[in-house]
Amino acid sequence: MPSAATLVVDNGSYTIKAGFTTDNTCITIPNCIARTRDKRVLIGQQLENCRDFGSAVFRRPVEKGYLVNWEAEKEIWDRTFLDSESKLKCDPRDTTLLLTEAPNAPSALQTNCDQMVFEEYEFSNYYRCVGPTLIPWNDTNTLYSHGDPSSFSPPAEAIMVVDSGFSHTHITPIISGQLWNTAVRRIDVGGKFLTNYLKEMVSTRTWNMMEETYLINQVKESVCYISTNFNEDLEKCHSMKKAANDIVVDFVLPDYNSGKAGYRRPHVPKKQPVFGSNDEQVMELSDERFSVPELLFAPQDIGLAQAGIAETIIQSLEGVPERYRSLLLANIVVVGGNANIAGFLERLEMELRPLAPAESVVRIAKPDNPVTYTWQGGVALAGDQAEMKKRQVTRAEYMEYGSVWCAKKMSGEVSSVPGTGPTGAVEKENRSHKKKRVED
Numbered sequence: 001m002p003s004a005a006t007l008v009v010d011n012g013s014y015t016i017k018a019g020f021t022t023d024n025t026c027i028t029i030p031n032c033i034a035r036t037r038d039k040r041v042l043i044g045q046q047l048e049n050c051r052d053f054g055s056a057v058f059r060r061p062v063e064k065g066y067l068v069n070w071e072a073e074k075e076i077w078d079r080t081f082l083d084s085e086s087k088l089k090c091d092p093r094d095t096t097l098l099l100t101e102a103p104n105a106p107s108a109l110q111t112n113c114d115q116m117v118f119e120e121y122e123f124s125n126y127y128r129c130v131g132p133t134l135i136p137w138n139d140t141n142t143l144y145s146h147g148d149p150s151s152f153s154p155p156a157e158a159i160m161v162v163d164s165g166f167s168h169t170h171i172t173p174i175i176s177g178q179l180w181n182t183a184v185r186r187i188d189v190g191g192k193f194l195t196n197y198l199k200e201m202v203s204t205r206t207w208n209m210m211e212e213t214y215l216i217n218q219v220k221e222s223v224c225y226i227s228t229n230f231n232e233d234l235e236k237c238h239s240m241k242k243a244a245n246d247i248v249v250d251f252v253l254p255d256y257n258s259g260k261a262g263y264r265r266p267h268v269p270k271k272q273p274v275f276g277s278n279d280e281q282v283m284e285l286s287d288e289r290f291s292v293p294e295l296l297f298a299p300q301d302i303g304l305a306q307a308g309i310a311e312t313i314i315q316s317l318e319g320v321p322e323r324y325r326s327l328l329l330a331n332i333v334v335v336g337g338n339a340n341i342a343g344f345l346e347r348l349e350m351e352l353r354p355l356a357p358a359e360s361v362v363r364i365a366k367p368d369n370p371v372t373y374t375w376q377g378g379v380a381l382a383g384d385q386a387e388m389k390k391r392q393v394t395r396a397e398y399m400e401y402g403s404v405w406c407a408k409k410m411s412g413e414v415s416s417v418p419g420t421g422p423t424g425a426v427e428k429e430n431r432s433h434k435k436k437r438v439e440d
Contacts (some may be wrong), residue, residue, distance in 0.1 A: 006096040006388075007081070009061055010131060011073075011307040013062040014166035014191060014337065015208070016044075018078065018088055022380045026372045027087055029080055033059045033072055033191060043074040044084070053214040063189075065102035065167040070116055092121040095308045096392060098132035103170055103184045111403045118398045127392040128410055132161035132172040133179050136378030143333065143365035148264055158327035160316070162348070164338035166191040169296065169309060170366040172317040178412070183319030188304065189295050191337050195220055197302070198292045206283055207253075215262065219251050219283070220292065221246050222264045226343035227290040228350055237287040239396070247289060253281040266272055293341050297351060310351035317427040329356050332364045339370035391399075 010017040016029040034042045037055045050056075061073035081088055097117060101110070108129070117126050136159050161172040169187040173180040199216045209216050227233045236245040254262035266286065293302060297308035307315065313332070316382045317325045329352075334345060349364050356362050367373040382388055393406040 005090060005094065006092055006098060006382045006392065008098045008375055008382055010100045011067065012067060012100075012165060012374075013060065016076070017372050018080065018092075019375065019379070020088070022377050024379060026375050026439075028371070031060060031073075031076060033075060035059075039285050044079050046079075046306050046318065051259050053212075054105070054256050056214055058213065062167070063169075065165075066105055067101070067107065070112065070315075074116070074120070081121075092123045092416070095123055096125035096382070096388070097121075097123040097127070098382055098392075099128045100126060100374060100378065101180065102168075103130050103132070103172060103186070104181075107407070110407060114403045114406060116399065122395065125392045125394050126398075127388065128407075129391075130172070130179050131374045132163050132170065132335075133174055133177065134374050134381060135159060135161050135335065136174055136177050137377040137380035138367070138373060140333060140365070141329065143367060144331075145362050146391075151319055151348065155300060158314065158324050158331060160328040160332045162313070162332060162334045162339075163336045164190065164309070164334070165336040168336070169336070171309070171312050173316055173320050173324070173375075175324055175328075180320050181252060185316045187296075187299060187309065187312055187318075189299050189306075191217075194224075194295065194338070196289060197295065198224070199393060201288050201292065202285075203281065205288075207281075215254065215309045216263060219285070221340075223285050223289050224251055224293050224341055225290055226293045226296070226341055228343060228345045228347055230290065230294060231370065234287055248284065248286045250291070251283045251285060253283060270316065272301070280379040288438045293338070293344075296338065296344075298349060308351070309348060310355055313352060313353050313412055326357070326360045330361045330363045332362070333373075334364060334366045335370040335373045336373055340365050 002116060006021045008019060009114065010425060012031060014031060016031045018029065019024050022073060023182075029045045030047045031044070032047070033044075034047055034050070034053075035057045036050065036052060038052070042050055046231065047125045058310050059069075061071075061076065062069060062073055063068040063069070067073060078362045080086055081090055081092070083089060089394065099113070099117070100115070111127065114126070117123050117128075140159060157176060159174045163172060165211065168190045170189075171185040173183045195217045198220050202216065202219075219326060233247060236247055239245070248267040250265050250267050251265050254260055268282075295304075296365075297310065299306045299308060306312075317328060320328065334348070345364055345366055353362050354363070367376075391410060391412070393409055397409075398406050
């Protein structure tokens with residue numbers, strides 16, 4: 001019997017994007033437990049009511065993109081999905097769960113996740129998948145046709161997903177709706193890395209902010225941008241006429257005692273700032289604004305032996321058959337929180353075009369809300385009941401056949417009956433390509 005409700009959960013490192021397919025409304029919940037300086041413990045959505053984040057300490061169950069701490073995650077899920085006051089309260093025994101994970105998750109963590117879903121929460125049906133594979137279920141054609149679906153009527157056969165989130169940046173080719181495993185590439189620079197780097201720069205130059213992670217993250221989201229001419233902007237900031245350029249800005253620090261939030265403002269030069277009881281405390285930011293997010297495109301600037309996003313896309317293309325490469329270049333979708341940094345698309349296109357083959361079309365698009373776009377794809381998939389029935393695992397199947405078989409069914413390696421059914425054509429070619437690489 002089909003479940004009465006389907007809950008789609010994009011379980012990100014920074015936030016959980018969740019909602020029922022019937023409502024088609026995504027709710028964003030902080031995926032962390034915080035302890036404030038007055039020793040209060042705030043779990044998940046309780047952080048929205050906090051007014052003093054000074055020296056707050058955060059505990060996150062997802063590290064480096066993978067769910068490694070179920071003790072903390074269970075506290076967050078309990079308050080999110082079981083609490084009587086939650087907007088997402090559900091009865092797991094009568095709910096289908098669609099849950100995302102990062103590419104190349106260790107099998108031990110996947111097994112642990114399946115056990116929690118079926119044995120602890122007892123969801124009736126369950127489908128776990130790599131987040132970017134849900135992107136093609138959106139109407140991606142409208143991203144390139146600027147809202148006019150008549151321009152590109154057929155769905156894209158191949159999509160290159162650039163997912164730059166809190167923990168990392170993944171380059172993920174999706175061909176015929178399936179992940180091309182051998183071409184997935186990862187850059188160990190994400191929102192957390194950028195925040196920590198900005199925290200160190202600010203602490204060295206102006207204020208000691210090493211304990212103010214939440215505040216510095218706000219500063220990053222408020223003032224940072226990606227430069228299309230790094231050297232020129234750097235020269236502006238280091239020139240003698242520093243106060244005259246349009247790059248330097250001020251960030252007025254929040255006053256947690258009065259409840260006054262921090263905010264960005266145009267730079268106001270001061271010869272000798274004096275801070276009294278009624279004076280604002282101001283953080284001046286210049287080249288930090290663009291040198292921090294520059295690490296997404298040049299991680300080698302701080303010694304990371306990794307290529308930037310544009311070069312990594314080309315490396316990923318080399319891992320797929322040649323006939324798909326032009327299709328992937330023409331259908332690049334950027335998602336994740338870092339996609340909201342001003343100048344991201346312009347810089348990516350500027351760097352990628354010279355690297356791409358001259359005869360190829362390079363198209364890069366960003367959805368209106370790149371943070372929830374994966375969740376929206378999950379809702380679209382869940383709306384296809386026939387497709388979901390082929391992919392999802394029932395609790396009865398899990399209890400009878402075990403976690404290993406269920407994982408194979410969710411990945412498309414087996415049919416609904418153990419030991420039968422070949423894989424799809426793309427999965428066959430995927431395995432064949434991997435085998436050829438090993439032989440070479």
